[in-house]
Amino acid sequence: xxxxxxxxENALKTYGRGPAATHALRGVSLAIPRGSFTCxxxxxxHGKSTLMHLLGxxxxxxxxxxxxxxxxxxxxxxxxxxxxRSQKIGFVFQFFNLLRHxxxxxxxxxxxxxxxxxxxxxxxxxxxxxxxxGLSEKANAKPSELSGGQQQRVAIARALANxxxxxxxxxxxxxxxxxxxxxxxxxxxxxxxxxxxLVMVTHNLEIARRAQHLIxxxxxxxxxxx
Numbered sequence: 001x002x003x004x005x006x007x008x009e010n011a012l013k014t015y016g017r018g019p020a021a022t023h024a025l026r027g028v029s030l031a032i033p034r035g036s037f038t039c040x041x042x043x044x045x046h047g048k049s050t051l052m053h054l055l056g057x058x059x060x061x062x063x064x065x066x067x068x069x070x071x072x073x074x075x076x077x078x079x080x081x082x083x084x085r086s087q088k089i090g091f092v093f094q095f096f097n098l099l100r101h102x103x104x105x106x107x108x109x110x111x112x113x114x115x116x117x118x119x120x121x122x123x124x125x126x127x128x129x130x131x132x133x134g135l136s137e138k139a140n141a142k143p144s145e146l147s148g149g150q151q152q153r154v155a156i157a158r159a160l161a162n163x164x165x166x167x168x169x170x171x172x173x174x175x176x177x178x179x180x181x182x183x184x185x186x187x188x189x190x191x192x193x194x195x196x197x198l199v200m201v202t203h204n205l206e207i208a209r210r211a212q213h214l215i216x217x218x219x220x221x222x223x224x225x226x
Contacts, residue, residue: 005166005197006032006055011064013050013220024050026220027064032213034165037189037198039211047220048201049170055199056168057085069165086114090159094171096151098143104154105130105139111161129157133187149180156187167191169200173207185210 013025025047032038032055040048053059054066057073066073069088073081098107108126109119117125130139133153143151152172159167167188173181185207192198202208216223 003034004031005034005069006030006199007065007067008054008061009065009067011051011054011061011066013047013054013059014062023220025054025061025217028217028220028222030215030222032197032199035192035195035197036213037192037211038200038213038215039208040199040201040215040217041203041205041208042217042223044203047217050220051215051217052168052170052199052201056089056091056166057081058091086162088164089166089168090162090164092152092155092159092167092169092172094174096143096148096155096175098151098154100143103140103142104135104146107143107154108158108161111158115162125161126157129160130154132160133157147180148176149183152176152180152184153187156184156191160191165195166197166199169198171201171203173202173204181207 007030009029010027011025011029012027015022015024028051040051042048050059054061057068060074068084071084076084099110102110105123105126108129109122112122112125127136127139130136133156135150135153135157138146138150146154173184176184188198189210200207208214
């Protein structure tokens with residue numbers, strides 16, 4: 001098994017053309033080990049989220065390559081790229097993006113709509129995931145009845161719905177208080193212990209210190225990898 005699950009070679013991302021072009025990433029090369037916890041850090045507006053979007057197949061580089069689990073993303077058709085994302089990558093963002101009119105279990109089920117599972121199977125899987133993140137008793141609650149930390153746990157359960165090997169997270173604790181933040185971090189480290197690869201964009205240096213690898217981005221360039 002390849003010990004590197006994500007790799008980029010000279011990945012460049014440019015928005016616009018000519019004098020008005022914005023160079024969000026300027027030739028980034030990196031390797032993320034399978035099963036690791038990696039944090040992407042750096043000042044706001046310097047390319048962290050752009051890099052995460054490329055690593056997760058949410059966007060394509062202007063030039064260079066991005067490889068996930070041995071598959072070159074830049075060669076894939078849009079449909080194949082979407083399929084790879086749904087199978088291999090779960091996404092968690094700062095804003096929970098839960099559907100307010102759905103219950104907790106229904107929100108998790110939305111990630112399984114195109115899996116071929118029956119409604120009964122989807123519901124059973126969603127309840128298993130809610131149990132995994134410690135929210136069994138909130139299965140029928142609406143998002144408005146949950147704390148911020150609980151809503152983020154639902155978002156994590158939804159990201160795990162298709163059992164991806166990789167979790168991509170953009171400031172997942174940015175809207176949480178310190179207690180909820182610690183609980184979410186403990187949950188994520190538990191998931192890493194189960195074999196998940198964690199890639200997180202964060203401004204939180206306390207979280208970054210818990211990571212095994214740091215990727216620092218400044219002015220669209222990789223400043224430091226550890």
